[in-house]
Amino acid sequence: MAVTRAGLKARPKKQRRMSGQERRRQIVRAAMDLFARKGFKGTTTKEIALAAGVNEAMIFRHFPTKGDLYAAIIDYKMDQCCEWISRVHEEAARRKDDRTMFLELARGILAFHEQDGTFMRLLLYSALEGHELNRMFFETQVVEHFEFLADYIAQRVRDGAFRPVNPRVAARAFLGMITHHAQVRELFDPQGRLLNVDSDAAAAELVDIFLAGVARR
Amino acid sequence: MAVTRAGLKARPKKQRRMSGQERRRQIVRAAMDLFARKGFKGTTTKEIALAAGVNEAMIFRHFPTKGDLYAAIIDYKMDQCCEWISRVHEEAARRKDDRTMFLELARGILAFHEQDGTFMRLLLYSALEGHELNRMFFETQVVEHFEFLADYIAQRVRDGAFRPVNPRVAARAFLGMITHHAQVRELFDPQGRLLNVDSDAAAAELVDIFLAGVARR
DNA sequence: CGAAAGATTGTAAGTACTTACTTACTTTGT
DNA sequence: ACAAAGTAAGTAAGTACTTACAATCTTTCG
Known part of the structure; x- marks a missing residue:
């Protein structure tokens, strides 16, 4: 098994990984549910990552800030x-x-x-x-x-x-x-x-x- | 001017200090307004202290936790x-x-x-x-x-x-x-x-x- | 009546942990 | 070989709460 520079185990081979768009959608869905239940301040990026099944850093590949993610969700929701x-x-x-x-x-x-x-x-x-x-x-x-x-x-x-x-x-x-x-x-x-x-x-x-x-x- | 153990200036003499009950009421009032505007997680104990005009430690003289303060306010409000x-x-x-x-x-x-x-x-x-x-x-x-x-x-x-x-x-x-x-x-x-x-x-x-x-x- | 002791209020500084976000790398897919 | 997805580890700042002292007020006693 591969070893990272820090000596920890690398992630083992997984099923096919997601495209950027699929992953974004998944983050949004997890975030939407959490923001709905807990509000903006009551929700952490750690919780969002956990619920979406991604590393926390991934959130910031799709949205500059947590506030941008929230705004995107509110905007989309209010349009619906x-x-x-x-x-x-x-x-x-x-x-x-x-x-x-x-x-x-x-x-x-x-x-x-x-x-x-x-x-x-x-x-x-x-x-x-x-x-x-x-x-x-x-x-x-x-x-x-x-x-x-x-x-x-x-x-x-x-x-x-x-x-x-x-x-x-x-x-x-x-x-x-x-x-x-x-x-x-x-x-x-x-x-x-x-x-x-x-x-x-x-x-x-x-x-x-x-x-x-x-x-x- | 007196000097504390850390070498910083002691608080200068002030006008008559508040009783515990008065201070508690003031903390509750400040907290109520902030919790109403920002919710529980959106409000920090630092903000509450600032709005009440007290040191943050004073909050914990009257309420064991921030959650206890919130509960007291919700309880009082719902009773009204x-x-x-x-x-x-x-x-x-x-x-x-x-x-x-x-x-x-x-x-x-x-x-x-x-x-x-x-x-x-x-x-x-x-x-x-x-x-x-x-x-x-x-x-x-x-x-x-x-x-x-x-x-x-x-x-x-x-x-x-x-x-x-x-x-x-x-x-x-x-x-x-x-x-x-x-x-x-x-x-x-x-x-x-x-x-x-x-x-x-x-x-x-x-x-x-x-x-x-x-x-x- | 005044000094001293005790009670209460006030606070600077700190602790242990959490947070949003970044970095530098690894792994996977084309 | 390169692009894209994934992540462990980290950074700087913030958080709830605690500690140990200082300041002020009240009570007691000589």
Whole structure:
């Protein structure tokens, strides 16, 4: 067996080694999970390396600093958020089928969070940490989708389909009940001790309360 | 000027020194603010000492470890949460004045968070970090108040004042829209760019949407 | 009343360890 | 032979916490 200059055993022959891209992806995946659970400062590069199955030095072959790795993850994650929302919005704007629109939106939000708990966690950690990318995410995607929803509600008030509510308050109310439910399930009550219904049923009932709340009397 | 054993200048005479209790309170206050902004791992004992205006060693005169200091703060904060809610609940149970009950609850929650942003931050940080005291808080106070609210809504359904909604979903909807609003204001949108109404107006409109949403048709 | 003793508060300096990141080499694949 | 992936060992700085003393305040006693 080969011996290194320090007299220690060299790594024995292994299976085929990874390409740079594969390895990068693996580091990102391990880091994402750790950052989601522990936050930026709560995660060490040693832990990331261990979870990724690489030497710590490898991390710095792909990212200049630990902060760059975190920023790449936040950026990627925040980009994932809203790709599907635009399609739901377009349908709604065309058909003005309120129940379907709000129901699809609610189901989409709940399914998105259910399929990937790291999003909510990274969103909240980066907000608490005051991360610049979180602020950018808010100022672009969050604002855009909130404004679209408020505009839609305003239009439905003008159409006479909704009673004269403040569209921004109504948008806040709707997003609040849906997002809060996802958050409680992810952070406080994963077993659903307080409210144990599947997400489609939850979406249906929350949307029903919302629509009744903004319906013409 | 006196000289220490190391030959350095002794601390010059100062104004009257603090009692142990006063100093402890000051350390706790500084630590609370830092933990709220940066989380447990993101805060160093050096920063806490600097913010409190004491030597780092003083922290360990009052708390065995940094973790003990954090636990004391989380415990104290979570205890503050719900003292006032019981009074609101009692009134409501007696008078069955739904609008006043939900309005007082909503205003109380919003005022509580507006007066003290550290609560929301510590709640979320400790939840993300998986802190045991957060779990205990959830399993006691959160569960208790949620159950009370769900019971109240169930009673009102039986009374015929509310339509046959799932009381737990309705409680989730109500708490969701209120708490989400407080959270967005604290973490994402302190300037109220998306929704700039004062908290009493927000409470009134959110409660109106909620009550309309659960009213008999 | 004042000095001395004791209790309490305060702190400089230190310890043992951890951290993010770098270096210089080794191993593997083309 | 060269490029690329992998790593042991290291560096400089930082961390939570401890130690041993100094300074200040209170109590006791003559």
